[in-house]
Amino acid sequence: MFTACVTFICAACSHNAITGRNQLSLVSEEQVQVLAQKEYLNFLSANHVVSSASSKDAEMVTRVGTRIANAITQYYKEKGLTNELEGYKWEFNLVDSKEVNAWCMPGGKVVVYTGILPVTQNEAALAIVLGHEITHAVAGHGRERMSQGMLAENIQNAGNMVLGNNPQAVNVFNSVYGPGAPLLVLLPNSRKQELEADHYGLIFAAMAGYNPQEAINFWKRMANLGGEKPPAFLSDHPSDADRIQKLQALMPEALGYYKPVTK
Numbered sequence: 001m002f003t004a005c006v007t008f009i010c011a012a013c014s015h016n017a018i019t020g021r022n023q024l025s026l027v028s029e030e031q032v033q034v035l036a037q038k039e040y041l042n043f044l045s046a047n048h049v050v051s052s053a054s055s056k057d058a059e060m061v062t063r064v065g066t067r068i069a070n071a072i073t074q075y076y077k078e079k080g081l082t083n084e085l086e087g088y089k090w091e092f093n094l095v096d097s098k099e100v101n102a103w104c105m106p107g108g109k110v111v112v113y114t115g116i117l118p119v120t121q122n123e124a125a126l127a128i129v130l131g132h133e134i135t136h137a138v139a140g141h142g143r144e145r146m147s148q149g150m151l152a153e154n155i156q157n158a159g160n161m162v163l164g165n166n167p168q169a170v171n172v173f174n175s176v177y178g179p180g181a182p183l184l185v186l187l188p189n190s191r192k193q194e195l196e197a198d199h200y201g202l203i204f205a206a207m208a209g210y211n212p213q214e215a216i217n218f219w220k221r222m223a224n225l226g227g228e229k230p231p232a233f234l235s236d237h238p239s240d241a242d243r244i245q246k247l248q249a250l251m252p253e254a255l256g257y258y259k260p261v262t263k
């Protein structure tokens with residue numbers, strides 16, 4: 001039985017083109033993108049989206065996000081991996097909410113909450129947040145977590161099944177992509193995913209013209225937030241001395257990609 005189980009898991013793995021790590025893959029990128037598009041629209045209609053026409057902050061979110069997306073597109077192109085970004089149609093929205101949070105769904109559907117802007121304080125730190133969150137999406141981290149969740153709950157995915165038609169699969173999707181989902185920290189590889197998101201997020205922010213060293217200041221500000229309940233952003237992103245030490249170790253590589261934005 002054990003052998004059969006191991007064979008099953010290997011057959012359901014995919015090799016990540018960027019990180020080189022094998023990931024459990026019970027759902028296809030195409031399937032999660034279809035579901036993400038639907039859930040993204042649901043989220044936007046249930047929340048107050050700040051218009052770029054009337055808000056400098058919303059304009060900034062779009063500007064920084066677009067630069068990060070362009071950097072990622074360039075990075076993948078240089079590695080001959082453009083097909084990995086198939087189906088990506090980038091969207092950046094600022095949502096009016098006190099929550100300290102930001103996320104990116106598969107297919108490039110990004111939300112920044114106004115509550116995180118007092119912590120980012122500047123465009124470079126916002127670029128760090130977006131670089132990190134978008135890396136989770138392009139590196140298929142959500143799909144990996146969703147696959148782990150489906151395995152844990154014994155949910156079958158038959159071939160090209162439309163995930164939206166399976167309420168159990170939709171529940172797992174929401175528990176993975178929903179803000180502050182507690183499931184995330186408990187899953188295997190969550191630490192690896194965090195390090196990968198920090199690593200490539202720094203590179204993408206630097207390529208987009210933002211100083212990657214702002215990551216250190218940003219995570220220190222996150223760590224100092226305090227309050228009764230940690231912000232949703234932290235439930236997924238433990239902010240500790242260990243992270244800052246790892247970021248510092250990654251900094252020389254990221255700085256090699258850094259060309260400041262010329263305005």
Ligand SMILES: [Zn+2]
Pocket residue numbers: 132136193194197236237
């Ligand atoms: Zn993260």
